[in-house]
Amino acid sequence: MPGSAEVAASLDAHIVVDRERWRLDAKLHVPGGSVLALLGPNGAGKSTALRVIAGLLPASAGFVRVGARTWEDRTSGVRLATEQRSLGVVFQDYLLFPTMSARDNVAFGLRAKGLEKTAARDIADGWLARVDLMEQASQRPAQLSGGQAQRVALARALATTPQVLLLDEPLAALDAGTRMSVRGDLRRHLGEFGGATVLVTHDPLDALILADQVAVIEGGVVVQTGTPQEITRNPKTRYVAQLVGLNLFAGRSDGTSIRLPNGAELVTAEAHYGEVFVVARPSSISVHRDVPHGSPRNVWAGNIATVEQHGDLVRLFVNGPPDVAVDVTTAAMAELQLGVDERVWLSVKATDLTVYDES
């Protein structure tokens, strides 16, 4: 097993891929032990960037470095083959080998590196236990559910203790219900991984929940980089604002009541304990002129800081605490006569808040 210093190597890359009518040009820096999410719409070039890091596609220019080692450098002509890179990849459709059991899928990388069969299987069993799939160890991929297959793919990618972990839309193939629980599990496993992780996703929630840093890619170019909080609070372009149109809070939950660092409190429908993330969609927050009555459990007052027009919708940023983005229709805007510096009341139903355990 490699030493911890080697595992904690950081990934530095400048990835340029030229196509006939399209160009990807992205600079990435991922410290060891952290997760970078490449967030953007389909066709933005995110998966292309992953393929370059994995060595499955040559870069047109630029470099890929991991720790002190150069994986690829177009200037000097260095280019390691994929199998020589210390990698783990979770593919969008997992690509589990259909002829092998879950155990042999996980053991494959170790076997390929020359480990003997029984030793490789023992290590694979350890990984299957970590992703809670010991009972499915001898099943073929076709017999696994989507969520189970995803966990086998993750275990397979991590079993060789790679320096870099690449995840290509790891949750896209799952249905909405499974996605939520698998996302929580994935977050825990990424937290335990010591290497550099690059996650590609078109789902802002994946990026905000799973990543330490988010790089938003649009048309082959990184338009903004920052922590999930920075990106959601201060989207630099209209595109980013629309893409990450989410309110994300970190707090401490004590049952159905979550206390945020600024003293504000949110009430949720389901009970959670410990450090959590809370997500509220801007469209789920209501704006009122007076104190609202009725069912909403979360009510607070704030001042409108900014007003942005996005087509039929108007996005308000309201200073609380908590500070939130709110989407209202232009009709409601006119009816309520809302403007900058106006004092308004906000409300959101407990059932409209989605909570994720932080660890």
Place this chain on the structure above:
Amino acid sequence: MTDVAADTAEGRSRGADPRVRVPYALFVPAAIGVVFLILPIVGLLIRTPWHHLPSLISSPDVRTALRLSLETATAATAIAIVVGVPIAWVLARLDFRGRSLLRALITLPLVLPPVAGGIALLLAYGRRGVVGSEILKVFGVSLPFTTAAVVVAETFVAMPFLIVSVEGSLRGVDVRYDHAAATLGASRLFTFVHVTLPMLGPGIAAGAVLCWARALGEFGATITFAGSYPGTTQTMPLQVYLALQNNPDAAIALSLVLLVVSVAILAGLRDRWLRT
């Protein structure tokens, strides 16, 4: 793949599809054709000398020829797998100039009359052949009219069946499995042996059975290139042909044995080839 096909076949209800308009006139030529195909088999069964059968097929001559046929067909199939699977891989996975030409040349024995194939083999590997004469000079061995020549003739004629079958299977295997294996540190050969080959298993098996059946029935190339020496090159089909001239009952009995082997092959392939 096979499982999915089987499921859908079983899930479909039998009987006429109400959307099909049946042109009844087609039934007449179809029925004539079916009778034409089945009648010879029926004739063989009717005229089989059932009460002599045990003694006919247990004679030493027959047993020798049957064993020679099984051994040479199996050896030819083994060679075809070892050489043919890599050829199929090249044809399916590599894009290069002349690929179509290469495929045409390799599959030529499928359509070439086997006698012509036998002549071609003699010209290449015979005592005075292009390669054969050199081998004779250097090693002092001559290939024609030996058991090895039977295997060579059968391999020449039967291997294209295996190549075509395996190439088709390879095209159905997503090349991204190779990528996944590479990200896990697997070399190209390790990937081929541990990922690609197991996924090709059903295709190789089906191709091998077709190849073996074709090798077992080989006549023209074998008699031309290897001759017909009892015990060394006289396989079942050759013996059937020769027996017909002086012992018709023996010829019928031997044909029945080949028929039984063929039916067994079809039964083995039914999941793959007989379901529509």
